[in-house]
Amino acid sequence: MGRAPCCDKANVKRGPWSPEEDATLKNYLQTHGTGGNWIALPLKAGLKRCGKSCRLRWLNYLRPDIKHGGFTEEEDNVIFTLYSQMGSRWSLIASQLPGRTDNDVKNYWNTRLKKKLLAGKLSSFNIDNNGGLMISAAKKPEAAAASLPYYSTPLPILSDVGYGFSVSSSSGTSQSLPLDQVMRFSLSPSCPILHISHNNVVVVSSQEGSAVSDSAGNGYVEDSSGILVDDHHHHHQQQQQFNFDFPYEFINGEIGVPSLVDFSHAESLT
DNA sequence: AAGAACACCAACCGCAAGGGG
DNA sequence: GCCCCTTGCGGTTGGTGTTCT
Incomplete structure (x- = not known):
């Protein structure tokens, strides 16, 4: 027996969120907050969605402080610099970019920034106190x-x-x-x-x-x-x-x- | 104009960590 | 210390729009 699923997949809606669902979730969260339990939230809010799906929708899209739209060159360089240091720790990288989510940063990296880097179009990087940002697989x-x-x-x-x-x-x-x-x-x-x-x-x-x-x-x-x-x-x-x-x-x-x-x-x- | 290929990104999945009982 | 549940995270998928041939 594996772990029990987080919700009954047969009875939850999946796929893209409708504007009505967005409004329901947003209104509920702005009135009641998460209540410390995302799993129970959709039932209370009247949504036929999995709690994980609600959480993701809120964090990645509905939160009022989310910044939508293109990344700036400055943001590009922050992402590249941090990625060079810590790899694909998207949540940590996103935490350094106000209004950006880990999903946003991850998608942006995978679809655009890699190519931008390889095309030689990143303009500047941070240089640390020792005069260089080092990248290696093993300590030398x-x-x-x-x-x-x-x-x-x-x-x-x-x-x-x-x-x-x-x-x-x-x-x-x-x-x-x-x-x-x-x-x-x-x-x-x-x-x-x-x-x-x-x-x-x-x-x-x-x-x-x-x-x-x-x-x-x-x-x-x-x-x-x-x-x-x-x-x-x-x-x-x-x-x-x-x-x-x-x-x-x-x-x-x-x-x-x-x-x-x-x-x-x-x-x-x- | 139409189909194919590519790009983008929202959403899902599974795993691991953390916390409470 | 163990078990169960929830949350958070990173990888991946699939749908849709755009560009190319």
């Missing part, structure tokens, strides 16, 4: 020693950006990038962080299962864990794994590489 000792900030959340925003490596310039143009150029920046084995910029170029990794090749025609594939491997070695069961394993920082709106990064691993590619 050198960064810790240098007192650089680190965050444990990877950059999932890049997980579905497309296939192969591509380059977005700050002017918004995009082109594919030979892997041997990418490998100037892809340095050491272990963590699949896949986004980095250098000299105003942003490099974005591929999705799982895609393949890329360098200018000499050597093939590379991503293995089942999303790690980029040399296709030749892959087939000979001598896998070499190449990943980004260093912190990034935002410098003038670009993601930059701190000077402490050791590029020596890159040599193993050629």
Whole structure:
């Protein structure tokens, strides 16, 4: 036996809310409040809706302080900065944006902001007291020693950006990038962080299962864990794994590489 | 003009956390 | 400490509108 459903699904209305239902819910809440129990609320208010549905409708749409309409560039940058630090904690991100709901922020990110970021159109980011906003999947000792900030959340925003490596310039143009150029920046084995910029170029990794090749025609594939491997070695069961394993920082709106990064691993590619 | 593809977003679902008995 | 219930959250879905071919 699983958990009992929160309401009798056969006897509740689902789908879009009618203006009449909105008015009923709004009037009830403005008169009585939630009463501390959303589950019992629809019955008291005379609505044939699930309590969860009522709560969602109120929080995401009917609340008087909700801000409807487009996001400002300032809001974009707040969302991106916070997402970079904490990942998809939409409620926390939304709490920093008055009038915005977690659902709003989440939808906005998924439908627009990801693309905006990849097109290189985000104009500015916060730089913290240590001079950089760092993004990485794992703590790196050198960064810790240098007192650089680190965050444990990877950059999932890049997980579905497309296939192969591509380059977005700050002017918004995009082109594919030979892997041997990418490998100037892809340095050491272990963590699949896949986004980095250098000299105003942003490099974005591929999705799982895609393949890329360098200018000499050597093939590379991503293995089942999303790690980029040399296709030749892959087939000979001598896998070499190449990943980004260093912190990034935002410098003038670009993601930059701190000077402490050791590029020596890159040599193993050629 | 019509169908397909894409974009947007409201709403739903399931899970986890927290609180009360 | 355990169980049950409610709430809050994040991921996902599906309907609708818009743009493209």
